[in-house]
Amino acid sequence: MKEACLWHETSPELPLRLSSLETELTSDVAIIGGGITGLSTAIHLAESGVSVSLIESHDIPNGGSGRNVGLVNAGLWIPPDDIVDILGAEKGERATRILGGAPAEVFSLIDRYQIQCHATRTGTLHLAHNAKGELDLTRRFAQLESRGAPVEIIEDERCYQAVGTRRIRRALLDRRAGTVNPAAYTRGLARAALSLGVKIYTNTPATGVTRPQHDWVVTTPKGRIKASKVVMATNAYTNDDWNQVKQHFFPGYYFQVASSPLSDRLANEILPGKQGAWDTRMVLSSIRRDADGRLILGSLGQGQGRPEAYIRGWADRIQHHYFPQLGKVNWECTWSGRIAFTPEHTLRIWELAPGLLSVTGYNGRGITTGTIVGKGFAHYITHNDDSLLPLPIENHRPVQAKAARSFGYEAGFTLYHTGQCMRVLV
Known part of the structure; x- marks a missing residue:
């Protein structure tokens, strides 16, 4: 048994041949991180005519964007009522509503840019492994159905036919969801971004972000990017101590x-x-x-x-x-x-300083959450409106x-x- 990521080896989207940054650039927006969040942000900005430069410290994909399970899930990890208990009614219902529509955003990008990622759109199944699990699924079903989600409980013989095991007698089918090869999806996003004029550089780590005057400057080992806005899309693969995203997960x-x-x-x-x-x-x-x-x-x-x-x-x-x-x-x-x-099992979105946006804490829901956050970041940058983000931009304690x-x-x-x-x- 070899240690290798299956998704990279079986991706219908071929690896992109990209160079590292070895010069000085000026763009409207600089993005640090070439995963799903960074690439979705770049695509939605470029569709609005914004110039974007994106750097990735390794190849695309490198981190969780190409190594996850490939589930295109709706919502957060925890059920809607728990989200409301943690975040309050207004923010909790906002997160549930926007992330409930996130699979449709993923599939829209796949269709728009003809991304070859073995996408399926037949839903996902949450399987009750024992009696307590069955009660949990019943509770989740009631909460989701009350909010208009196309979910269904399947049981007994129908459950066996859907899953293929007699060990499970009840499952929750969420018809909004599906699956992809995540490495192929990420490579397809990069290809789409390039087609829109986004400048992408791989094997180019950021070594710092400063604001000497009015614009931000992102430095790299052999170059730098000057931009009015910067998006820090490094999430779980944030390693540098200077990057404050590291303090929030x-x-x-x-x-x-x-x-x-x-x-x-x-x-x-x-x-x-x-x-x-x-x-x-x-x-x-x-x-x-x-x-x-x-x-x-x-x-x-x-x-x-x-x-x-x-x-x-x-x-x-x-x-x-x-x-x-x-x-x-x-x-x-x-x-x-x-x-x-994150301790609260929900994502964090914040603006460390004017024009310096950060996000982390997907808690295992990176494909859909990263896609929707990218769209929301682009809307915030172009319209100064954070209403498309699953949660408002606000301060967080480390x-x-x-x-x-x-x-x-x-x-x-x-x-x-x-x-x-x-x-x-x-």
Whole structure:
């Protein structure tokens, strides 16, 4: 089993050949970060005639934008009533409404720029793994349905036909959602941005952002960009201490394991509608297939650097639990990505200084949230109006005890997975 990201290797959108920045530029807006947020911002700005220069410290994609599960999910991780409890009624309902429409924004970009990313639009399935999970799904369903979301509870034989396992008897189908190859989606966004005149430079890390006079200056090892506005779109992959985004999240990880392509007969028994799925476990397991019929399992935690026996043992345990009909599965590759968590489980959007915009804390919902935040940033920059953003631009206090939070999460994930491998947990 090799350590490599499946999405990069199977992307229909080919890698872009881009150079690093080795000169001085002037643009209306400079964007730091070539993931989904940065590229969506660039596209929506360029569509409005704004000149944009974007830098990425590695290739595109590098971080979570190309390494996630590929679920085009609606809403935040937590249910709507919990969002209202945390944020208040006005902001909570705003976030639920705008992010509820985020999958449609993703699919609109895919259609507009003919992005080849194996997109499916048949929804996602949230799977109740036990009686408590069934109650949780019933609660989520009632909250979403009351807000007009096209959701449905499927049960028993219909649930078996939709998922392919007898272990699940109830699931929540959200018809707004779907799946993509996330690396292909990100590469397609970059291609679209280039076609609109956006200047993109890879292998170009930002080394600082200053404002010596009226404009901002983004410095790089061999160049710099002068711009009236700067968007910091580095999210979970913010590493530099000078970048204040780093103060507003604590990092977590997510690992995935992909099988070799299954036979058509076996593959089509599992999620025949091609939905992506995840369960209600305390430490969830995600399940989906790719365009070639591979089974892809994932869960919270760091897989990189783990012994292969640990990763393989976990994957075997989950596969045998849910899909024993597959028999022995050959696991082809594994990879991990980083998540930006916040204590309140919601994103943070702020303007550190006039014209310096920042965002972080997608908490595992990067494809849709990054896309919609990019559109909202562009509207704010061009109209001085933040109403298209899922939350208003406001000040936030830095996250406290970041290292302890990350350690606690990772230790808990590891303990849980060990329990699964030892058959103490199911």
